[in-house]
Amino acid sequence: METVLIIEDDPAMLRGLKDNFEQQGYTVLTADDGEKGLDTALDARPNLIILDIMLPKINGYEICRLIRKENLDMPIIMLTAKGEESDVILGLNLGADDYVTKPFSIKELLARANAFLRRRREKQEVHFTFGPYVFDTASCTLTKKGKPVKLTPKEFKLLEYFMHNPGRVLTRDTLLNQVWGYSTFVTQRSVDRCVATLRTKIETDPQNPKYIYTVWEFGYKFEASLEA
Numbered sequence: 001m002e003t004v005l006i007i008e009d010d011p012a013m014l015r016g017l018k019d020n021f022e023q024q025g026y027t028v029l030t031a032d033d034g035e036k037g038l039d040t041a042l043d044a045r046p047n048l049i050i051l052d053i054m055l056p057k058i059n060g061y062e063i064c065r066l067i068r069k070e071n072l073d074m075p076i077i078m079l080t081a082k083g084e085e086s087d088v089i090l091g092l093n094l095g096a097d098d099y100v101t102k103p104f105s106i107k108e109l110l111a112r113a114n115a116f117l118r119r120r121r122e123k124q125e126v127h128f129t130f131g132p133y134v135f136d137t138a139s140c141t142l143t144k145k146g147k148p149v150k151l152t153p154k155e156f157k158l159l160e161y162f163m164h165n166p167g168r169v170l171t172r173d174t175l176l177n178q179v180w181g182y183s184t185f186v187t188q189r190s191v192d193r194c195v196a197t198l199r200t201k202i203e204t205d206p207q208n209p210k211y212i213y214t215v216w217e218f219g220y221k222f223e224a225s226l227e228a
Contacts, residue, residue, distance in 0.1 A: 002117055003027045005046040007037030007063065008079065009055050017050060020106050024114070034058030041067055046074060048117055050109070053080045053091065061094055068095035075116035075168075077109070089218060097168045112167075119166045119224070128163045130211060130224040133202060135163055142202075154179065155198045158191075162212065162222035171219040195220060 004026045008014040014030055021028045029044055031037035034055035041049060041063070049067070053060035064076055078091045078099040088099055097116065100109050128135040132145045137160055142149040151159065158179050162170075172188040179194075180186045199206040213221045 001025065001027050002048070003029060003044065003046040004048050004050065004113065005029045005031070005037070005041055005044065006050045007031045007034065007041075007055065007060070008050070008052045009033060010052075016106070017109075020110060021113070024110060034060070034063055038063050038066060041072070042070060045072060047120065048074055048113055049076045050113070051076055051078050051096070053078055053087070061090060064091065064094045064096050075113075075120065077112060077116070079104070092169050092218065093171070115167060128224070130163075135159065137163075149201055151198070151201065154194055155201070158194050158198060159202075162220075163224070166222050166224040169215050169218060169221045175219065191220075 004021050006014060006017050006021070006028060008017065008030075009032050011032070014032060018028045018030055029040055029046060031040050035057040037051070037055065038058055040046075051060045051063060055063075060078055060080075064078070067074075067076065075097045076095065078096045079102060080087060080091070080099055081102045091099055098112055100112070126136060126138045128137075133149070134143050136142075140156060142151055142156070142159070158175065161175065161178050172191045175191045176186065176188060180190060195212060196206070199209055199212055202211055203209045211223060213223060215221055
């Protein structure tokens with residue numbers, strides 16, 4: 001049974017979130033301040049964390065930073081009452097995977113959480129399916145309705161990294177380091193060019209993508225749509 005940690009200082013919201021996640025079959029841990037939340041996250045290592053930003057003792061940004069510093073990779077969804085783009089970008093830069101702005105739909109939050117956990121379970125698979133495509137990391141092939149799609153080695157590696165991190169906003173620097181390594185001969189423009197060529201091979205309309213989305217002034221996000 002998967003474990004969800006909810007770190008939220010509002011008692012009513014904390015109880016409501018706990019009840020809803022338990023109804024979905026999850027084991028739920030809770031903390032009502034940042035210090036308790038961080039200790040629980042490091043000790044229990046839950047499968048997913050729902051993290052409020054404005055917390056007593058230690059704020060959500062610092063919790064997120066310290067969790068990632070410990071090389072823990074569980075998905076983190078931030079809850080924020082702030083609508084400023086800079087606050088969102090700060091959270092994502094510190095390692096959060098997604099954010100929900102208060103007030104929010106509990107159904108939407110549950111759907112996002114379920115998607116992250118499902119994708120995490122699938123992360124070890126070597127076969128990935130999205131739309132009409134099948135991506136096989138063992139044979140290094142991509143097929144569309146059984147027909148091969150030719151990718152360059154760099155396009156394959158980029159798509160593979162996207163497939164292992166669906167729904168997660170990835171900075172250009174992250175992609176550069178993970179796909180290209182620390183070579184001094186490439187820049188962030190290399191990421192943009194590779195994304196552009198990859199889109200021409202997997203998107204019906206590269207100008208209006210449904211798989212690889214641009215996150216303005218930040219990077220990219222891959223959504224593994226199951227639509228054919």
